[in-house]
Amino acid sequence: MPVTRKFYIPLGLAAMLSLMSGAISAAYSLDNKAFSQPSKYMPQNKKMDFLLGKAMFKKIWVSAPASTQSSDGLGPLYNARSCLGCHPRNGRGRPPKKGETATSLFLQLSIAAKTKKQKALLSLGKADHIPDPVYGSQLQNRAVQGHDGEGQLHIEYQPVSVDMGGGEKVTLRKPLYRITGWKYGAPHKDLQISPRLAPQMIGLGLLEAISAQDIISHADPLDKDRNGISGKARKVWSTEKQKFMLGRFGWKASTPSVLEQSSKALHSDIGISNPIFRTHYGDCTKMQAKCQNAPHGNIGWGGKLEIGKPLNDRLAFYTANLDVPPQRNITADQAIQGKALFTSLGCANCHRPSFRTAEAGKNSASPHLSGKTIYPYSDLLLHDMGPGLADGRPVHNATGSEWRTAPLWGIGLSKAVNGNSFFLHDGRARSLTEAILWHGGEAQHARDDFAALGKQDRARLLAFVNSL
Ligand code: HEC
Ligand code: HEC
Known part of the structure; x- marks a missing residue:
């Protein structure tokens, strides 16, 4: 059995540097359970909701009809x-190894708007992309018995050599994607794909609890302050609330809330109908009639849905209430010098160190997350990250090269939690340096200045990022 290592925070130092990601508590688990603790702000009387949500997060769905009606409806x-299959131990996923079937990295699909109707749909913003007519919005590479997965994803990596300050070399790997074995005929000839790695799950309710106004106030889409960093707030259509809201979740900030993101995952990743995305056949299109007409779990229990509102809400509650571990494993020198470099290189212009969540009254699902000072190291805005990271698949007003600043809290624990550390939206980076x-x-300057740092300063900066 793994031993839970407890790490005791040097309170004086941490408080002095105000580096904590939340209230100070006596002990934290820093092993593979580091991302699996309930929020330190969660009241005791919410524990049962958390545990029921956890059971939903772990639940392995089976195909319908099955004797366990409460678990059927998978796919087709x-x-x-x-x-959990994609967010192991609430951590991030990984790209498939050579020859392995991809799981926690999948492809989102779309085609460019060509017809008047498609263009009108996009300009309204209620849809953020036009799905492939046959394969829909996502490549589902698996299917229940009697059906075929849509196709298989293959990744090849090309080495890219980079010269660093001090004469060192780093070899990056550039991914090239290929899909083989299309099982439902040819996709559209102008198919666009976007690879997405499953991200870590910590602190999501806290990100949700920041007021939209606060986030929007840091946006500078026209770069009026001329610092080379713009930052765009994404407005997205909420299927749940039937109105436009600030996009916060996903690598392109495409979803407005944890509930909506988690319901979308049930629907499109697992094929489970729920109160927000109600079709029992998930992402199957009209061209996949056999899939649309297959047996399903929209019967009786759960209000004719494969998961009803009470459990769907608890699943989102669990997902929103995973604790952020405190900053750790850092010497005073690394913390001070590393943080100074983080600021002077311009990292903090996008990886915004702190926010305060909105005061009580604005957050009905998790009111206990109100009025907290948090350290996500993200502005939750979209930035143009250049051609190297572009996927060429725009979604509504987010271009193919724009990505949401990834929160850096907890990032140094990735290896402890998942045994690997693959970073960026597609997991191409094998280390922080590569990322x-x-x-x-917009981050070219920061990147160039980082590459030019001497070995010791680079180590300080990395120690700081690893401690977050
Ligand atoms: C097949 C893999 C897969 C499965 C299964 C999956 N996810 Fe995800 N999850 C992802 C990916 C990939 C993203 C990023 C999506 C994007 O960029 O739009 C994501 C993003 C999220 C986010 C947003 C996190 C953030 O930082 O923005 C939440 C919340 C989430 N998933 C919850 C869930 C829940 C709850 C379930 C189970 C119902 C689930 N996921 C199942 C792959 C998966
Ligand atoms: C212009 C805004 C911007 C600046 C400046 C910037 N970043 Fe980022 N950072 C991003 C965005 C956006 C992503 C996500 C990109 C992606 O996944 O394709 C990201 C991703 C990362 C990741 C990977 C996170 C993950 O979860 O996979 C790390 C680590 C990181 N940045 C560190 C830094 C450091 C250190 C600096 C300063 C040297 C820096 N960034 C400067 C916007 C920025």
Whole structure:
């Protein structure tokens, strides 16, 4: 059995540097359970909701009809059978190894708007992309018995050599994607794909609890302050609330809330109908009639849905209430010098160190997350990251090269939690150094200055990022 290592925070130092990601508590688990603790702000009387949500997160769905009605409805097309399958230990996924079937990295699909109707749909913004007519919005590479997964994803990596300050060399790997075995005929000839790695799950309710106004106030889409960094707030259509809201979640800030993101995952990744995305056949299109007409779990229990509102809400509650570990494993020198470099290189212009969540009254699902000072190291805005990271698949007003600033809290624990550390939206980076070297566009200066640092300063900066 793994031993839970407890790490005791040097309170004086941490408080002095105000580096904590939340209230100070006596002990934290820093092993593979580091991302699996309930929020330190969660009241005791919410524990049962958290545990029920956790059971939903772990639940392995089976195909309908099954004797366990509460667990059936999988697919027919799907990417994984549980949330945990892609977010192992609430951490991030990984790209498939050579020859392995992809799970926690999948492809989103779309085609460019060509017809008047398609263009009108996009300009309204209620849809953020036009799905492939046959394969829909996502490549589901798996299917229940009697159906075929849509196709298989293959990744090849090309080496890219980079010269660093002090004469060192780093080899990056540039991914090239290929899909083979299309099972439902040819996709559209102008198919666009966007690879997405499953991100870590911590602190999401806190990100949701920041007021939209606060986030929008840091946007500078026209770069009026001429610092080379713009930052765009994304407005997205909420299927749940039937109105436009600030986009916060996903690598392109495409979803407005944890509930909506988690319901979308049930629907498109697992094929489970729910109160927000109600079709029992997930992402199957009209051209996949056999899939649309297959047996399903929209019967009786759960209000004629494969998961009803009470459990769907608890699943989102669990997902929103995973604690952020405190800053750790850092010497005073690294913390001070590393943080100074983080600021002077311009990292903090996008990886915004702190926010305060909105005061009580604005957050009905998790009111206990109100009025907290948090350290996500993200502005939750979109930035142009240049051609190296572009996927060429725009969604509504987010271009193919724009990505949401990834929160850096907890990032140094990725290896402890998942045994690997693959970073960026497609997991191409195998280390923090590689992740930073892929930065371009608005972050080109920061990237170049990082590459030019001497060995010791680079180590300080990395120690700081690893401690977050
Ligand atoms: C097949 C893999 C897969 C499965 C299964 C899956 N996810 Fe995800 N999850 C992802 C990917 C990929 C993203 C990023 C999506 C994007 O960029 O739009 C994501 C993003 C999220 C986010 C947003 C996180 C953030 O930082 O923005 C939440 C919340 C989430 N998933 C919850 C869930 C829940 C709850 C389930 C189970 C119902 C689930 N996921 C199942 C792959 C998966
Ligand atoms: C212009 C805004 C911007 C600047 C400046 C910037 N970043 Fe980023 N950073 C991003 C965005 C956006 C992503 C996500 C990109 C992607 O996944 O394709 C990201 C991703 C990362 C990641 C990977 C996170 C993950 O979860 O995979 C790390 C690490 C990182 N940045 C560190 C830094 C450091 C260190 C600096 C300063 C040297 C820096 N960044 C400067 C916007 C920025």
